[in-house]
Amino acid sequence: MKTQKVWFITGASRGFGLEITRAALAVGDQVVATVRSQPTQLAAVLDNHPDLYVVQMDVIQEDQVQAAVKQGIARFGRVDVLVNNAGYGIVTAIEEATDAEVRKQYDTNVFGLLNVTRAVLPYLRQQKSGRIINISSLFGYDAVPGWGLYGSTKFAVEGISKGLAIELAPLGIHVTVVAPGLFTTDFLSTESYAAGKTIINDYQATVGPMRSGADALHGNQPGDPKKFAQVIVQLANTDRPPLHLPVGKDAVAMYQNNAAKMAEDIEAWLTVATSTDHAHRIVA
Structure with a gap:
């Protein structure tokens, strides 16, 4: 008999958050779904499900x-399963991004994730059980022009997740960081990502196509968000989930290509990279 789980899902009003909420409810679990505004609207979208509790939270x-x-x-x-899903992207060359734009991106994607994780962990530690599923991105594996700043926040999420996994494993808490590729959510709609306000012409060849191309790609992404949500449910019910x-x-191709490029660089510079130890000293 399946044990009913309680999920805590951030950014649940649309996109992955909404689909994961639907999928968790569909398998008989209970969900605390957080939204920044209009909690009654999400409850109505999900037919005021008795196992759903919508909370307003930034x-x-x-x-x-x-x-x-x-x-x-x-x-x-x-709480049995925390899904840190809330986040947004910004299209900008890194030099173009203002201090305020950078801080806002990190406040949501990194420091916000840490805020939620710190709030939930005392309960998971007390239970000696639980799952943390952090949503990263394929841009957390390699850099793409115009998305480098956003990607850097996802690199941070990858690193934070790895550190958490090591620290929490002895306490019976599993951590998985999931890096989705491009899915037909509204992430690439103008409501879900920001465009940097400063434009430097020297970046037109690299970042320019991203400024004009994101909207065109919206709706044509290859991934099905409902299938993604099923993967998340499967992770929450797997005895030995991956990190x-x-x-x-x-996303798989992005990871593989980046790993191959890193291995190639290290191999090419291996002699230099391993030449920096102190020379052995002969003691008379």
């Missing part, structure tokens, strides 16, 4: 995060 506001987690625990008694998981043929 991941960058730590007091709101702490309150939302406490409300979820009060409603369902525990890193690219999802989508494009």
